[in-house]
Amino acid sequence: MVLRYSAWIMLIFSLLAGAAISAQEKKSPSVFGWIELAKFVDWDTVTKVKMDTGALSSSLHATDLEYFQRDDDEWVRFTIKVENQRGEEEWVQQTFERPVYRFVKIISSNGDGDRRPSVLMKLCLGGEIYEEQFTLNDRSDLTYPILFGRRTIEHLGLIDVTRTFTSRPHCDTDAPVHTIENRKLDEDIGI
Structure with missing residues (x-):
């Protein structure tokens, strides 16, 4: 009788331990604050990012936009000027050239x-790299140079509006990269 009782106890503990291990193996969604730090992957600069659930599209502070053709595609040259958050805070700027992904009509409030x-x-956020679609706009009169809208937020994880700066960007060469073509967008995200 005691042996049978002990066997049942061992079986129950084994099942519970297995359930706990499989629950840990499942990746829980990341939780970010409403303000975070992100690092440009091809520019050693860390800057502040605002998570904005009221905006559909993500936006990036850019000035001096110049359109040009390259290999029959429309490209844009632009300058980003941000306050670098790596150690000493200083203003830095960099000029980029990118193909125009698309044009977006933005309706303001x-x-x-x-x-x-x-x-x-x-951009590197936490320990992962996210390829994101950004509209270019002069945001010099706004507090945050980068705004993540709902299209970006929907695949980042959860936003805790009571927190800020939950993690520093720390992406190395083998960091996971989330590209835009590997993403399925929710049809209702624009509502």
Whole structure:
């Protein structure tokens, strides 16, 4: 009788331990604060990013936009100027050239429409790299140079609006890269 009881106890503990291990193996979604730090993958600069659930598209502070043709495709040259958050805070700028991914019509809160180019940029957030679509806009009068809209937020994880700066960007050469073509967008995200 005691032996049978002991066998049942061992079986129950084994099942519980197995369930706990399989629950740990499942990756839980990342939780980010409403303000985070991100690093440009091809520019050694860390800057602040605002998670904005009120915006559909992500936006990047860019000035001096120049359009040109390359291999029959439309490209744009632009300058990013941000406050570098790596150690000493200093303003840094870099000029980039990217193919225009598409043009986006942005409707502001006052109802005005604006047609902006959208480009793909890679940013490190936490320990993962995200290729994101950003509209280019002069955000110099705004606090945050980069805004992540719902299209970006939907695959990042969860946003805790009571927290900020939950992790520093720390992507190395074998960091996971989430490219835009490997992503399925939710049809209802624009509502």
